[in-house]
Amino acid sequence: MHGHSTFEPKNGLVKWLEARLPILSFMHGSFVAYPTPKNLNYWWTFGAILSFMLIAQIITGVVLTMHYTPESTMAFASVEKIMRDVNWGWMLRYAHANGASMFFFAVYIHMFRGIYYGSYKAPREVLWILGVIIFLLMMATGFMGYVLPWGQMSFWGATVITNLFSAIPLVGDQITVWLWGGYSVDNPTLNRFFALHYLLPFIIVAVVGLHVWALHVVGQNNPDGVEVKDVDKDTVPFTPHATMKDSLGLAVFLLLYAWFIFFIPNYLGDADNYIQANPMKTPPHIxxxxxxxxxxxxxxxxxxxxxxxxxxxxxxxxxxxxxxxxxxxxxxxxxxxxxxxxxxxxxxxxxxxxxxxxxxxxxxxxxxxxxxxxxxxxxxxxxxxxxxxxxxxxxxxxxxxxxxxxxxxxxxxxxxxxxxxxxxxx
Amino acid sequence: MAFTKKFGIAAAALLGVVVFSTATLRAEEGGPEEQPKPARQSWSFAGPFGAFDKAQLQRGFKIYKEVCSNCHELHIPIRTLAQPGGPGFTEDQVKTLAATYTVHDGPNLQGEMFDRPGRPSDYFPAPFPNPEAAAASLGAPPPDMSLLAKARKYERGFPAFVFDALPIPGGMYQELGPDYIYAILNGYTHDDDPNWNLYFPGHKIAMGKPLSPGQVEYADGTPTTLDQYAKDVAAFLYWAAEPTLEQRKRVGIRVMIFLLVFAGLLYFTKKKIWADVAH
Missing domain, CATH: 1.10.287.980 (plastocyanin oxidoreductase)
Structure with a gap:
């Protein structure tokens, strides 16, 4: 599927750069000339939507970090400070919290689409497995991010999930203590979860890079599940055709996302997480x-x-x-x-x-x-x-x-x- | 095809069994007379165009100041009372109000703690030095009220919880917290037991009946009924928990309109680009 770039540098500076680092022809080949099956439906726009969500989560997350304090006695109050006193802080936080949900919503659709149309079959096994790894990394990131506001559900959710590792025979208890950095979920746990929550998204970016690379080697699957035989008859160039279709899909998806941020921002959250973590008081339902x-x-x-x-x-x-x-x-x-x-x-x-x-x-x-x-x-x-x-x-x-x-x-x-x-x- | 149909019927049957069994289960969980659910009230701040009723927030603040604040902390800065989208007090009113509070501050240059009159940038002082002292005096520590209206909710069950998210008539239900607070304040129905509450899980609530008709005077002629008090204080607490609600909804409407128009333009552009491609 590669090697279709029709990129011809005209400008002298571009020619100079091309001779040293052919990044422009690479981008052109990957996102402009790249042949896209013409029969793709809107379920195929979720790849672009997911890329958008990953970037949105990183940008909102980095700015939130500038105002957040990863310390067990101050974390909850710092989040409230973001909500009340930071300019547009409420929007950043609601966008990030609901963004996690939107990210998962999109990834589940993306996965179900892959299962429905058999997108995991040869020669796309590696592409699919990289996707499963991204999903796992997303789950770890989402879980640790939920702990950071240090509400009741953050604390008790972290307690329940980290306790799962104690089920491992022989070394389970030691592993759990090692994960906690102590004998229960406490400040060291919050600190390391914060560090990892900041790290993992960039690992996701790297694996997404591999995912896209693998995709561009084997080409996209399509609703009929037949391989591209003739590039001229079966495909259209990525830009403008797929670019525009993805943009439309993304805009409609953003309508849903904005609805959550601005009108029902706490719908998916748990009310108990607006109560500061209290190790002495277990919520009735975790x-x-x-x-x-x-x-x-x-x-x-x-x-x-x-x-x-x-x-x-x-x-x-x-x-x-x-x-x-x-x-x-x-x-x-x-x-x-x-x-x-x-x-x-x-x-x-x-x-x-x-x-x-x-x-x-x-x-x-x-x-x-x-x-x-x-x-x-x-x-x-x-x-x-x-x-x-x-x-x-x-x-x-x-x-x-x-x-x-x-x-x-x-x-x-x-x-x-x-x-x-x-x-x-x- | 017949094979497919049979599978379809089997799938529908399986789904039916699951739905039926969960539905019957829900019916078995405690009868409604045992633990009724709070009723949905009408709030000025509900819905996509919702905004706070300033007069209501001011009345609610009066109740907080005269009644709730004796036991409950409200951990928000006093200055927020003059912030846009809030009760609409003037800067001067807030300054005067803040000065009526005594704030424990320090240490000063001599290393001493001292008391001084409050300033708008101060947080409302807590009635007890710490939750332990509150518990020793009241039996249980009263929760901080700054997030109370977002920290309380009740089970809606399927399918109601789905409609609560949707922009349909009767949908977009996000005011479960204020409804719960309203219900609790109206739930002291056993005259012989001030700690019995119809809506509190287990019915035994540490907070004795806090409000009675006529207890707080209203200057604007609003009826001083328990129902009115409960509504006003619940609205005030919702503002305290979500002071940026008005800005959020106002910006939200603009964002939605922009995205709708933008999506429309993208639709026609996409259609034009794909017009010559059979797909």
Whole structure:
């Protein structure tokens, strides 16, 4: 997919730079001339949206850091100071806190899109695994960021999650003490979480760089799941086509983001986090942020602590094996009628687990969470391997151009329509 | 296709079972007469165009000053009373008010602590030196009220919590905190027990009935009922917890309008660019 850059330096200074560091032709090849499958739908704009969110989180985060104090007796008050006394501090903090949610919302859509259209299949395994690593890093960053305001839920969430490591046989307790920097979650814990919360986003930037690199080597998947055969017929240049489509997707996404920041900024937060951390008083329900809830539900549905922790981490780790668990030759769910049904069952399972993760672990909630946990793993470990062997798939179009033609009827009508009235659509 | 259909039915059935079982579960969790949920009140600051009612905030402040502040700390600077988007006191009023407080300050050059009249930049003084002293005197430490209206909420349950986020009539419900405070203040329904509250979890609340009709005088002729007191003080506490609400919503409307127009322009630009490409 590379090597399509038509970049020709004209300006003398650009020629000089090109001979020494060909960064301009590299950018041109990656973001202007880069061939993009013409059949991409709006689910493909979430890559650009995620890039935007990563940068937005880093910028708001860096400015917030200038006003925040990572010390256990002052952290809570410093956040309130940002909210009340720093000019536009409320906007920065609400943008950053809700930005985390938007980031996860976008990444979940991005992941479900990949699963629906089989974007993890050869030759995109490494691309997919890098994505799983980014997801893991995001979870670590989000978790540690939530601890920083040092509210009740920050403190008790950190206590519950770090305690999970004590389930490791033999060395569990030592590891937990090492993580805490003491014998409970306290100032040293806050300090190291702050340091890591500042570090990890830049590691995410690096892995995103690899993710984009891998993407540009193998090329984008597309809704029909067929490889690009003829660059001229199957693709359009990234700029302006994908750039403009991504911009539109981003603008609509920003409407949602702005709605959260300006009108319902505390909707996704826990009211208890507006109470300063108190190690002597446990909140009645300790609930993590919404984006962890499906995994939290899996953790709680197993009575044994160690087994629960293993199940929770497996629920994420299993994603990395997706390219080999799915045995089907056909990528897109568009041509896999039975897979399509299982995909939606899986999506409902994940949402159901998320709901149950927020409910108290009692009575029928536990049973339902257990059923759904089994369903979650069954999708990966039973359905995907077997479906590839037994499913009767629909005929896949030979090329992207054929898929587009099939969608629009005959070739002549499209061409004629475009030629005779090119401006009616605009 | 028939195979697909069967799977679809199975999936729907599975979903149905899950929804039904969670719904019945919720019904089993404690009857409504045992622990009623606070009712949604109408607030001037609700909704996308919401703004505080200055007169209401001033009345609420009067209640705080005469009643709440005897036990509760309100950890906000006194100067905020004159800030835009707040109760609308003048700078001079705030200066005079601040001077009525005695602030413990120091140490001075001699290393001594001393008392001085308050200044607008001071925080409202706490009624007790620390939470332990408050607990010793009152039985339990009363919470700081600066964030109380954001630190309280009640379970909405599915599907109500979804509608609470949406810009639809009856949606965009973000005032759970003030509603909870209003309900608590109106929840002392057992005349023989001042610590029994209908809305407090477990019904046993350390704070004895704090407000009775006629207790605080209103200069503007507003009825001095318990219902009115509860509304005014809850509104005041919401402002105290979210003093930038008016600016936030005002800016928000502009941002939304800009993004809508911008998205519209991008839509037509994108359409034009893709007009000649079958996709």
């Amino acid at each position: 609930v993590p942020e919404w984006y962890f809830l499906p995994f939290y539900a899996i953790l709680r549905s197993i009575p044994n602590k160690l087994a629960g922790v293993i199940a929770m981490f497996s629920a994420i780790a299993v994603l990395a094996f997706l390219p080999w668990l799915d045995t089907s030759k056909v990528r897109s769910a568009k041509y896999r009628p039975i897979y399509k049904v299982f995909f939606w069952i899986f999506a409902a399972t994940a949402i159901g687990l998320g709901y149950l993760g927020a409910m108290p672990p009692e009575g029928g909630y536990v049973l339902t969470a257990r059923i759904l946990s089994v369903a979650y793993f069954s999708f990966f470990l039973i359905v995907l391997p077997l479906l590839g062997l037994f499913e009767k798939t629909k005929p896949v179009p030979p090329t992207i151009a054929d898929a587009v033609l099939a969608k629009h009827g005959s070739a002549s009508s499209v061409a004629a329509g475009a030629a005779s009235a090119p401006h009616t659509k605009g």
